[in-house]
Amino acid sequence: MDDDTSYASGSPHSIGELARLTGLTVRTIRFWSDTGVVPPTDRTPAGYRLYGPDALARLGLVRTLRELGVGLPVIRQVLEREITVAEVAAVHAEALDVQIRTLRLRQAVLRAVAGRGSTPEEMELMHKLATLSDQERRRLINEFIDSAFEGLDVDPGFLASMRSGMPELPEDPSQEQLDAWVELAELVQDEGFRAGIRRAAEDQTRVWKESGRPDGERTKRVAQAIKERSEAARQAGIAPDSPEAGPYLDELAAVCAEISDREDGPEFRAWLLERLETGNDPRYGKYWRLIAVINGWALPDMEPATEWFTAAVRASVRG
Template sequence: MFTSHDGLCSIGELAERAGVTVKAVRFYSDRGLLPEASRSAGGHRRYGPEALGRLRLVRSLRSLGLPVREVHRILDEEDKAGSVLEDAVAGQLRELGSQLKALRWREAGLRLVQECQPGERADRLRLIGAVAAPPSTAPLARFWRSWLPPRMPARATAAFLEATVPQPPDDPDPAQVLAFARLYAFVTRPCTGAEQPQPAAHKAAGARESAVLYAGLAQAYELAGTPLRRGVGPYAGEELDSFVDAYAGAYGSRDTPAFRGLLVGQLAADPRIDRYWELFAEVISPPGGPQEPNPGSAHDWLFAALHAQTAAAAG
């Protein structure tokens, strides 16, 4: 309770009791966060006993980084303050998480420049300078969308992009920052031909058949991930059968030795994007740790198994 005869206090007394500046009290008052009880004859602000608690609440909310508009919502909807406050805090946590991720990427980028040889610095600065922090995966998604068959169903496209676009780590090592920057440069480089090379499968299958093909390949790649993690070399088994079935289903063919012979020749002639998958592996795997299988490494394992099987059958 304030000691004045009317139970009110001045802006200076309120600021002193709350441990803030007079300027802060005036700022909150001007924005409607701290209502005045009255004005003195001289036009000075006067505040009631409830102002102290409200001011302390405003200061606490602002110390959490909540913007004035969010503080206003919380104070205006006191009956629902719990849900409003929870929403505001959740939003602030999301924003803070994004800021922290950006700082970690900047720190790793600075370490990358600091630790490299002087002759490499200009190239590395150019690479990391082209990438936002935290980095966007939109250019990688655009790269694959231009590579996929046209008019492929949206659900099939989304599933494909989820498997082929690596998510940047939240706390990257400098080597992962460099790998992502190189991957970004790879997908945004100018095209040298009239159009991006497409596998023969895109020409032989329509949009719906392509969706079936990539769904089948995703299953085959997942199966191949198990022997890849164990360090087991390519062999003819369930993984290879699933791989061949995906192509046979898209072409409306049966899985026969003759089909496998044709398929191995076609896959050998298809354009390759090996550099993409090398960088993909570096982005998702910390240096020195085991490399997680990806569609590129799984495809190579399955193709090697198919090539060995058809070569043995021919010989």
């Protein structure tokens, strides 16, 4: 007689009978039996295992929990009433959330690699960037800010705004947010970008030493004026290098001259153009666009206005 000997209806089940009734393999049932989750209730005279009437129900529960990823030690605790199915479900649901998040991050990396034709080294770097924790992401951005502005007399309010704009991936980020994070992480580690941001900060610091730090509210009003008047010109279809741009440019140049304690004129506009070109790295706007995408913020819209204003000043200076 072997281990799958059949017995009459109502009698204890052999492993073979349980396999036929459940669709599980004899090997699987024997393994679960050896681990104690479905223990035999008796033995035949020849020493083969027999299972009681509750074995079918236990096997059904064990199979379900195993398909959900629950380990046999935990399943044994459930069957022995040490923990409840609800408690197990809660823990494993949370674990699945982490796994799903990890898979989405991996998907973002693979899509980025496929789209860029990345080398193996670039793929490894992107994978590391995508799998950083929230704390590690903050550390990366803070390290970039420290590197760009350390030792400079930068406006504390500006630094505060930089540090407040941390990338915060939601629990269930979209593919766009994941792609934006990978791109942002690459950007802040780009030495050229860091150097450009620092040059702009150094130039601003030098200007402040020459003419004094402008009042924060006045600076906001200037920015608002540039946004509104440049946007009005753009909406009217006025090119920055056209004669029609003159009145808009004169108004904005006068505002900038006032805040800088200077007089508008050719010399001032040449000075203003140098300031605008030094501080107008398009990657800085990209930095904030990526932060906005990651955090689900409204996209910043200052960049088009600044570009129009800079082009208008350039056309005025260079004739």
